[in-house]
Amino acid sequence: MPRAAKQATLSRQWELLRLLPKIGSGKSTSELRQMLSERGFEVTKRTVERDLLDLQEIFPLDCNDAGQPYGWRWLADSHVSLQGMELSEALSLGLLEDLLKQLVPPTFVEALKGRFAEAANKLAALPGNQYARWADLVRYFPPGLPFAAPQVPGRIFRSIQRGLLEQRQLAVAYQKAGADQPADLTLNPLALVQQGVRGYLIATTDKHPEPCPYLIRRFSAIEVLEAPSHRPANFTLDQFITDGGVQFGGGKRISLRATISKDLATVLRETPLGEDQNITRRSDTHHLSVTVIDSWQLHFWILSQSPVITVTHPEALRSAIASKLREALLQYDDNV
């Protein structure tokens, strides 16, 4: 007989929907009954079956009845959202999708695919159809040159994620920078770092217990092993980066001072290089003063702006930039 509590049906079916997996071969009614029971819904297996049948009429559920017990799950790629989407949200999402597509391998964005699709629908369904080409409303350009994001097969990305999350070793074939043949390695995955379009897996090998970055793009084969991964006791990603384990983050803080053009001053006022940035103007020249991290990126940036920026302060940086410029110019003068 039905329990005394009223309104159990809706919350039970709601819970049921959340229990259904999106991937894999689905869950059986017995499993689901058990899981519901653990969550306080004591019902018969029969009821679960009936619930699933009812829900199937409203939601994109898939019942794999190839073999018994049947496997219930969400249809692939389905994304049902409860809260309707506001128009402005849809516009934001359009922009973000454009942005992400250019910045990271498509595989990384899969988790948001459903939501982006929803946004596209929302915009396409606008009355009057004025924005059928809603791409005419928003556009994203990367800050630098539009490098192509490397393709990372979903299979490889997912294996890396599994290894990370389940703390299991990964057997990979890795194409080393110089080598012709990929090398077979067994990695202990520690962290995932993305720099621009480039993704790195930070990992150790059993032979080489110092964490190293491995370019994800260079994995050609990968397998999640049963063996647990050995995580160095005091590894933290923050520490690793601070120690300069990856060339991008680390480095000393320096107090940069430079003369800059008026235009660059305007740009920097709007997007400062650091919190303590200070731009002063003496007669016709602008002076920049800011604390930044001394990295390759900084050198690249200074060089890219070199016609309108002249480093004055850390003497080391000043001479480094000067000598790089000299070296570069040499190539051109030689050939003239």
Place this chain on the structure above:
Amino acid sequence: MPRAAKQATLSRQWELLRLLPKIGSGKSTSELRQMLSERGFEVTKRTVERDLLDLQEIFPLDCNDAGQPYGWRWLADSHVSLQGMELSEALSLGLLEDLLKQLVPPTFVEALKGRFAEAANKLAALPGNQYARWADLVRYFPPGLPFAAPQVPGRIFRSIQRGLLEQRQLAVAYQKAGADQPADLTLNPLALVQQGVRGYLIATTDKHPEPCPYLIRRFSAIEVLEAPSHRPANFTLDQFITDGGVQFGGGKRISLRATISKDLATVLRETPLGEDQNITRRSDTHHLSVTVIDSWQLHFWILSQSPVITVTHPEALRSAIASKLREALLQYDDNV
């Protein structure tokens, strides 16, 4: 009396949830009854009231009963997801959140806040709590220097979106580059373009019918007017960009050829500059050949890599880079 069709309750309640807004002062039962009716659910207003009360016990709904008629809506910032999130999705989302936070003003990302929160919960709730600090698993670094994303008040961003979507004029106070005082303008919004951390609204004024980019950061006040915006008949964003209306996108396609270092060759092989990129190796030097768009960004990039790249082909580009290098170096030599 109840209709003949069975299973109406569940689908009606789901539909109801979908009809509830997330923002604003909420919808009244009458409105909701009307909307349900349009969707094929012919029920009494009383039933809608009862449904809402039932749903309120399960979902974070908010009934604003300050004044009659009551306003029903989702609680602010609530995001209820049907499909449970897979762990790997949560990891991807962690990375993307990190990325977006650094690349665009926080306001832009609001549409995804709920989903990111869900991912954070998922990761925080991992068994063993080993990844309580899930930030230890993924990290994003921007491709260039980490410029601070300008703060754009949500109010301003939302007004811009409304103006765009509803095609209405915007009254704004805009801080022009040189000017001391913000100028009051009436804009016809056309499109939204984001370049790195900088956001631009493309718009015309009635006095000045040529579309121009306005830096969003520089809007200090904004109001959506009732008046419809005047969209130039043949404006398309693509065309505008191709015509070089914004300095970043436009420009001619040129066939770039350059000598590059071995390291740069490796990097470019992984993230090519263009589809037809070709890198050949003659004796000890590598030669790059690729079709790219001649833009400021390209010049910046070549300068940033100048110690390891020497442009050979478009003579104009070659001499432009050389003269920029010379100009830059002059600043350093003068002072030595």
Place this chain on the structure above:
DNA sequence: TTAAACGCGACCTATTTTGTCGCACTTTGA
């Protein structure tokens, strides 16, 4: 081959659903 597990149709009753009505209270506009 056999026993356990599974899907599902059928049955039956307590519970729930839902239209209707009526009363009290708000809001609105003159």
Place this chain on the structure above:
DNA sequence: TCAAAGTGCGACAAAATAGGTCGCGTTTAA
């Protein structure tokens, strides 16, 4: 200020449904 229209909600009764139980035929695993 007042009246009319709109709104929230308690109560009620008829109808429909939800959910436990049983049992049969089939599938699966030992």
